[in-house]
Amino acid sequence: MGSLIRLENVSKHYGKFMALQRVNLEVAEGEVVSVIGPSGSGKSTLIRCINLLEQYDDSGKITVNGTVVRKGADLKNVRANVGMVFQNFNLFPHMTILENVKLAPMRVDEISTEVATKRALTLLDNVGISDQADKYPGQLSGGQQQRVAIARALAMEPKILLFDEPTSALDPEMVGEVLNVIRKLADEGVTMIVVTHEMAFARQVSDRVIFMDAGQIVESGTPTDIFDATREPRTLAFLKNVLEH
Amino acid sequence: MYFQKLILKFVLILMSLATYLAPISAASRDENVLIVGANIGNVPWEFQDTAGELIGFEIDLVNEVAKRLNREIEIINIPFNGLFSAVQSSRIDIAISSITITEQRLTSVSFAQPYYDSDQSLTIRSDSNITSVNDLQDEVVAVDTGSTGDIWASENQQQYGFKEIRRYEGIAPAALDLQIGRVAGYISDIPAMQYYTKDKPELKVVERIRTGGSYSMMFRKDDELALSVNEIITTLKQEGLVNELHNKWFGVLAEESTSTAKVTAMPGVKAGLLLNFMDTFLNKAVFVETLPMLLLGLTTTLKLGLASIVIGLFFGLLLALNRLYAPAIARVIAKVYIDVFRSIPLLVLLIVIFYALPFVGISLSPFTAAATALIIVSSAYTAEIFRSGIEAIPKGQFEASQALGLSFAHMMKDVILPQATRIVIPPLTNNSINVIKDTALASVVAMPDLLKQATQAQAIAANPTPLIAAAGIYLLVLLPMVLAVSHLEKKYSKRNQ
Ligand SMILES: Nc1ncnc2c1ncn2[C@@H]1O[C@H](COP(=O)(O)OP(=O)(O)OP(=O)(O)O)[C@@H](O)[C@H]1O
Ligand SMILES: [Mg+2]
Numbered sequence: 001m002g003s004l005i006r007l008e009n010v011s012k013h014y015g016k017f018m019a020l021q022r023v024n025l026e027v028a029e030g031e032v033v034s035v036i037g038p039s040g041s042g043k044s045t046l047i048r049c050i051n052l053l054e055q056y057d058d059s060g061k062i063t064v065n066g067t068v069v070r071k072g073a074d075l076k077n078v079r080a081n082v083g084m085v086f087q088n089f090n091l092f093p094h095m096t097i098l099e100n101v102k103l104a105p106m107r108v109d110e111i112s113t114e115v116a117t118k119r120a121l122t123l124l125d126n127v128g129i130s131d132q133a134d135k136y137p138g139q140l141s142g143g144q145q146q147r148v149a150i151a152r153a154l155a156m157e158p159k160i161l162l163f164d165e166p167t168s169a170l171d172p173e174m175v176g177e178v179l180n181v182i183r184k185l186a187d188e189g190v191t192m193i194v195v196t197h198e199m200a201f202a203r204q205v206s207d208r209v210i211f212m213d214a215g216q217i218v219e220s221g222t223p224t225d226i227f228d229a230t231r232e233p234r235t236l237a238f239l240k241n242v243l244e245h
Numbered sequence: 246m247y248f249q250k251l252i253l254k255f256v257l258i259l260m261s262l263a264t265y266l267a268p269i270s271a272a273s274r275d276e277n278v279l280i281v282g283a284n285i286g287n288v289p290w291e292f293q294d295t296a297g298e299l300i301g302f303e304i305d306l307v308n309e310v311a312k313r314l315n316r317e318i319e320i321i322n323i324p325f326n327g328l329f330s331a332v333q334s335s336r337i338d339i340a341i342s343s344i345t346i347t348e349q350r351l352t353s354v355s356f357a358q359p360y361y362d363s364d365q366s367l368t369i370r371s372d373s374n375i376t377s378v379n380d381l382q383d384e385v386v387a388v389d390t391g392s393t394g395d396i397w398a399s400e401n402q403q404q405y406g407f408k409e410i411r412r413y414e415g416i417a418p419a420a421l422d423l424q425i426g427r428v429a430g431y432i433s434d435i436p437a438m439q440y441y442t443k444d445k446p447e448l449k450v451v452e453r454i455r456t457g458g459s460y461s462m463m464f465r466k467d468d469e470l471a472l473s474v475n476e477i478i479t480t481l482k483q484e485g486l487v488n489e490l491h492n493k494w495f496g497v498l499a500e501e502s503t504s505t506a507k508v509t510a511m512p513g514v515k516a517g518l519l520l521n522f523m524d525t526f527l528n529k530a531v532f533v534e535t536l537p538m539l540l541l542g543l544t545t546t547l548k549l550g551l552a553s554i555v556i557g558l559f560f561g562l563l564l565a566l567n568r569l570y571a572p573a574i575a576r577v578i579a580k581v582y583i584d585v586f587r588s589i590p591l592l593v594l595l596i597v598i599f600y601a602l603p604f605v606g607i608s609l610s611p612f613t614a615a616a617t618a619l620i621i622v623s624s625a626y627t628a629e630i631f632r633s634g635i636e637a638i639p640k641g642q643f644e645a646s647q648a649l650g651l652s653f654a655h656m657m658k659d660v661i662l663p664q665a666t667r668i669v670i671p672p673l674t675n676n677s678i679n680v681i682k683d684t685a686l687a688s689v690v691a692m693p694d695l696l697k698q699a700t701q702a703q704a705i706a707a708n709p710t711p712l713i714a715a716a717g718i719y720l721l722v723l724l725p726m727v728l729a730v731s732h733l734e735k736k737y738s739k740r741n742q
Pocket of ligand 1: 038044
């Protein structure tokens with residue numbers, strides 16, 4: 001079966017510093033992959049290369065659904081296929097919740113206002129905040145804002161969702177509501193890569209867990225492989241560190 | 246709070262204006278020094294020789310007068326239309342500048358007896374076939390702001406069908422525009438123009454315009470000094486010294502019947518009242534008479550201001566986007582443009598555009614020249630405002646837009662600029678206020694804007710009321726904008742908390 005996302009030999013330089021070092025990765029359709037690892041290990045860089053928020057070195061190659069991810073005419077297709085949810089939500093503060101969700105479908109897919117509104121309301125209903133549609137992001141709690149951000153990403157009907165620490169900016173009591181939404185999406189078979197510090201969530205939801213360190217994928221396996229059976233010293237050190245806190 | 250501060254500021258300005266112009270300043274200076282104001286450059290009356298020494302008919306005369314008064318003398322350079330308020334406020338004791346004695350001026354100032362009988366003249370380019378003012382139908386004519394030529398041209402505009410009267414601050418810029426061809430003729434004092442064109446074959450005085458009118462020294466109204474100087478001039482005429490000066494500067498002696506040779510009476514004092522503060526600065530009759538002129542000037546100012554603001558905004562945004570996102574070369578060009586035009590004084594740019602560009606074949610009308618200069622500078626400032634506004638938008642907003650697949654244009658239009666606009670509205674409004682204020686500089690390119698109209702009106706009436714009125718009009722237009730800025734700033738700072 002074909003991979004939806006394929007990274008071949010992907011490196012990323014910031015000047016002399018290598019944030020990614022010859023990374024290879026394939027993600028199959030419907031697969032849920034969690035990425036864990038210490039701070040600065042390149043987790044964000046990895047997923048930001050997939051929709052080209054960061055340019056990766058010419059030596060490597062990323063394809064999404066068969067399309068090479070590079071600057072140019074095809075980038076539009078890639079971004080239409082890849083939704084992203086950020087740690088800090090990044091909602092558009094001057095637009096209502098509803099407008100946030102329907103902007104991209106109307107502008108990119110040129111869908112009519114009526115259809116876009118209807119679809120947006122359905123999506124907001126799915127994440128449990130259709131009653132807030134006319135409010136502005138600033139009037140919502142962090143958890144609510146992140147659920148809106150997920151709805152906004154889903155509005156483009158992407159094949160893949162990328163999450164970059166979606167719960168790290170939230171107060172603890174709001175983490176659950178966001179994770180539940182993501183869990184639901186996982187159950188529905190949405191392909192996703194989730195960078196997270198929530199180990200319990202990673203164990204529970206993921207088909208595969210990737211451990212990164214120093215710009216490299218150190219190991220990759222089922223949650224059991226990584227959390228219970230790893231022999232890799234760096235993974236052990238990381239897990240020990242995380243579980244102690 | 247802000248409003249109160251503003252009112253306070255305005256009152257302070259008025260007070261300083263009043264002390265600046267009020268007669269009390271006379272007390273604070275050396276009584277023995279006679280201070281003379283003159284529009285230096287007005288040949289052959291008062292100008293500088295190549296060594297920078299002040300020379301001229303009236304310079305010689307006033308020096309002799311000071312000697313006879315047993316007083317030291319200091320001569321300061323004041324533009325023609327500033328001489329009236331300068332004597333009225335006693336900033337100077339005597340004004341010279343081939344000032345014509347008129348009935349209207351006599352209501353606000355005093356003159357000694359005349360020492361030169363003059364007429365106006367028409368000067369043209371030597372290669373034109375205009376021979377008299379009758380040939381100036383549908384042509385643009387140049388005059389000196391508020392001068393006798395200005396008064397004559399305004400009164401006779403209909404009769405001769407002048408298309409437009411353009412008002413300049415002195416001979417040099419008017420003569421330049423005559424040479425360039427932006428004006429067809431220049432109406433000015435005949436002695437000055439005869440002297441000025443002496444060594445300029447490209448210009449020619451073709452007609453004497455008999456306006457009559459005689460020159461004399463001007464004083465604050467009912468100043469006793471006028472009487473003493475008048476007596477000295479009588480003596481100097483009897484000694485033949487005034488006519489000697491005529492011979493020195495014009496190469497011939499004046500005829501016996503002229504005021505240069507003959508002793509005459511001191512011009513009659515009109516309405517013997519000493520003008521008080523109200524009559525001088527807030528003269529109702531002058532105000533009513535000049536208001537239509539001022540409103541015409543306001544229209545020009547607003548047209549120029551609005552055109553410059555709107556077009557400047559457009560180009561400023563374009564520049565800012567280039568500066569931020571264009572390929573390297575365009576980015577550098579935008580940066581250089583922005584930096585250069587924020588460093589060049591607007592006045593310099595305006596003079597270059599209006600007076601220098603014609604030499605490379607680009608001759609713009611005063612309005613176009615003024616608008617071009619204002620737009621060039623305003624767009625540079627606007628670009629920086631937009632840039633800082635755009636840069637203040639968090640990176641996440643750009644990334645979220647890109648991740649959603651929005652095109653660059655949509656990202657800007659729907660996400661970035663609407664947010665940036667809120668940030669930049671207060672500084673942009675500030676910039677707009679500056680643009681409107683800067684339109685006043687357009688007076689130098691003979692644009693009849695509010696300030697120009699006001700200076701012209703005050704020179705003709707010899708009364709500063711039109712200037713005060715113009716200040717009031719600027720305030721009426723700009724104060725609401727200033728208040729709006731502070732309101733908006735307060736509103737946005739609250740929202741961001
Ligand atoms: N724009 C940049 N310029 C220079 N170095 C950068 C830049 N962005 C990231 N880096 C570096 O690249 C490395 C990987 O960063 P990345 O953000 O991918 O780490 P991360 O695993 O997501 O860490 P965290 O858990 O803290 O989010 C880090 O050492 C970081 O300092
Ligand atoms: Mg990160």
